[in-house]
Amino acid sequence: MNKNIKKRYSKLDxxxxxxxxxxxxxxxxxxxxxxxxxxxxxxVLSFSQWNGNGRMKFVGLSNYMRVFTEKxxxxxxxxxxxxxxxxxxxxxxxxxxxxxMIYKTGKREGSVYRFIFYSPSMMPMTVAGLLxxxxxxxxxxxxxxxxxxxGLQSLQHxxxxxxxxxxxxxxxxxxxxxxxxxxxxxxxxxxxxPESLFESARLDGADYWKEVKMxxxxxxxxTICMVFSMEVxxxxxxxxxxxxxxxxxxxxxxKTAPIIMIxxxxxxxxxxxxxxIGLVFTAIVLFCIxxxxxxxxxxxxxx
Amino acid sequence: MKSxxxxxxxxxxxxxxxxxxxxxxxxxxxxxAAVIYIYPVxxxxxxxxxxxxxxxSDIWALPEKFLYRNYIDAFYTGKIGEYFFNSVLIAVLSIGxxxxxxxxxAYALTRLKIPGTNxxxxxxxxxxxxxxxxxxxxxxxxxxxxxxxxxxxxxxxLAYVGWSIPGSTIILKNFFHTxxxxxxxxxRIDGCGEIRSLFKITLPLMKSAICTVATMNLNFxxxxxxxxxxxxxxxxxGLPLTVGLxxxxxxxxxxxxxxxxxxxxxxxxxxxxxxFSQKYFIAGLxxxxxxx
Numbered sequence: 001m002n003k004n005i006k007k008r009y010s011k012l013d014x015x016x017x018x019x020x021x022x023x024x025x026x027x028x029x030x031x032x033x034x035x036x037x038x039x040x041x042x043x044v045l046s047f048s049q050w051n052g053n054g055r056m057k058f059v060g061l062s063n064y065m066r067v068f069t070e071k072x073x074x075x076x077x078x079x080x081x082x083x084x085x086x087x088x089x090x091x092x093x094x095x096x097x098x099x100x101m102i103y104k105t106g107k108r109e110g111s112v113y114r115f116i117f118y119s120p121s122m123m124p125m126t127v128a129g130l131l132x133x134x135x136x137x138x139x140x141x142x143x144x145x146x147x148x149x150x151g152l153q154s155l156q157h158x159x160x161x162x163x164x165x166x167x168x169x170x171x172x173x174x175x176x177x178x179x180x181x182x183x184x185x186x187x188x189x190x191x192x193x194p195e196s197l198f199e200s201a202r203l204d205g206a207d208y209w210k211e212v213k214m215x216x217x218x219x220x221x222x223t224i225c226m227v228f229s230m231e232v233x234x235x236x237x238x239x240x241x242x243x244x245x246x247x248x249x250x251x252x253x254x255k256t257a258p259i260i261m262i263x264x265x266x267x268x269x270x271x272x273x274x275x276x277i278g279l280v281f282t283a284i285v286l287f288c289i290x291x292x293x294x295x296x297x298x299x300x301x302x303x
Numbered sequence: 304m305k306s307x308x309x310x311x312x313x314x315x316x317x318x319x320x321x322x323x324x325x326x327x328x329x330x331x332x333x334x335x336a337a338v339i340y341i342y343p344v345x346x347x348x349x350x351x352x353x354x355x356x357x358x359x360s361d362i363w364a365l366p367e368k369f370l371y372r373n374y375i376d377a378f379y380t381g382k383i384g385e386y387f388f389n390s391v392l393i394a395v396l397s398i399g400x401x402x403x404x405x406x407x408x409a410y411a412l413t414r415l416k417i418p419g420t421n422x423x424x425x426x427x428x429x430x431x432x433x434x435x436x437x438x439x440x441x442x443x444x445x446x447x448x449x450x451x452x453x454x455x456x457x458x459x460x461l462a463y464v465g466w467s468i469p470g471s472t473i474i475l476k477n478f479f480h481t482x483x484x485x486x487x488x489x490x491r492i493d494g495c496g497e498i499r500s501l502f503k504i505t506l507p508l509m510k511s512a513i514c515t516v517a518t519m520n521l522n523f524x525x526x527x528x529x530x531x532x533x534x535x536x537x538x539x540x541g542l543p544l545t546v547g548l549x550x551x552x553x554x555x556x557x558x559x560x561x562x563x564x565x566x567x568x569x570x571x572x573x574x575x576x577x578x579f580s581q582k583y584f585i586a587g588l589x590x591x592x593x594x595x
Binding site for chain 2: 013016017019020021023024026027030031033034035037038039041042045052098101102104105109113115116117118119120122123124125126127130131132133134135137140142145149180181184185188207208209233236237239240243244257258261262265266271274275278279281282285286289
């Protein structure tokens with residue numbers, strides 16, 4: 001009797017398992033086709049010389065050697081990291097400060113601010129990029145004309161074509177665009193703090209700065225850590241912004257790793273070399289993400 | 304006794320005052336910041352209603368009359384309308400497919416006893432953070448060999464769906480855990496099949512999860528540029544908005560009023576959409592790292 005029941009259960013289990021595999025099949029096929037096969041292929045390509053047509057030639061590690069020795073490629077990877085670091089710093093600081101300030105205002109008022117500060121983040125990178133091409137344009141742009149109107153001609157710059165400025169401008173613009181998202185997430189984190197904690201602090205006569213320092217910041221540390229590691233991940237996606245705003249220019253001063261990679265593949269037909277660049281860049285990004293996650297993990301409070 | 308109570312009101316009044324002062328200062332900074340954040344778009348809106356000579360004569364002036372010529376030019380001659388349609392089509396099909404496939408996968412991983420579930424989830428998580436840079440070159444070769452590149456929309460939809468499944472599945476799986484297992488077992492005993500119990504019982508309980516995942520994917524699909532550009536290298540048909548906008552900018556060079564009209568055409572629907580689905584946008588942000 002007992003055995004019988006057991007058997008029936010396992011039959012049900014087996015039927016469920018079969019259904020399960022059937023349900024999982026479309027996902028498995030699509031993921032294999034669009035991600036797994038390309039990754040494996042990318043590894044193979046990175047060890048060969050191939051012009052996109054004809055036969056592949058195995059060349060061992062020479063593509064990787066070139067990645068590390070070719071100056072323009074190393075410079076592009078460096079640019080990616082500079083933009084990533086700069087935009088992460090800008091968006092985290094702006095996002096956290098804005099969220100803390102919005103929290104102090106009323107509910108209705110706060111929702112207006114949130115909408116406004118989130119609005120750049122709503123736009124696709126391309127649209128935000130084009131908008132800023134207009135804003136930063138040397139003669140017709142909003143920013144330079146604003147400086148002119150205020151009599152600050154000395155501050156006018158050709159923002160996107162001065163060698164010393166272009167990377168910083170790209171970092172600030174993409175940080176500015178990302179700050180809305182950070183603000184939203186931090187704000188949601190602050191809302192999760194129990195009201196009672198504030199009440200006791202207020203009874204003790206704490207002002208807002210003290211509240212921020214003693215209650216809010218320590219308690220939203222997990223949120224900040226999560227947001228930070230996500231922002232680091234996003235900040236390496238520089239292709240859209242840079243391609244829209246400068247196309248890597250002036251010259252190739254603001255080329256980032258994805259741009260160099262795509263040009264090597266589709267302009268110079270060096271698919272093997274491009275794959276190697278892609279893999280090295282991916283390794284660097286994953287290393288940074290892991291590093292950040294590690295560093296953040298030990299810093300989590302419970303309440 | 305009496306002196307103590309007046310003391311307390313005095314203390315309270317002083318505290319209120321300093322609090323008010325902080326609030327006032329904060330408000331001032333916030334309003335200034337808000338102007339910086341929103342003014343570029345407003346300025347683009349004003350510029351889009353001007354003619355080019357009007358713009359050059361005084362960039363700060365308001366438009367002389369309500370000029371919608373730029374919008375018509377951008378929409379028809381600049382083909383922004385066509386690109387918009389393409390983007391909507393790609394987004395709707397991709398999001399629908401992502402939803403269908405990842406819901407099934409998440410259901411299988413939560414409720415149907417698949418061996419190695421944790422291993423599969425770990426793989427999904429790893430795939431989700433992988434930058435697209437490692438994928439697109441071989442994917443281009445793969446799709447060219449299979450002849451997909453000749454088809455309109457297909458390369459983009461396939462890639463977006465494939466890339467978004469892991470992340471969406473993880474989020475949906477977390478939500479599936481909130482549906483009580485007893486409910487499904489009861490349905491099973493009553494002879495309800497798996498497909499029916501997924502669509503009739505589980506999904507109606509997960510409306511907000513579905514909206515969250517959909518808005519998250521919309522964000523990605525709508526803005527993606529790199530793959531969109533590469534997969535349409537050899538064609539000028541079926542371009543999405545991102546690629547189309549850049550082409551348009553290339554054609555008009557520094558005709559800023561027309562560019563502004565194009566930007567506003569793209570931005571306004573997004574703002575409207577956000578106003579109505581704010582809740583899901585925010586949930587989508589916190590639900591997990593967005594693939595891209």
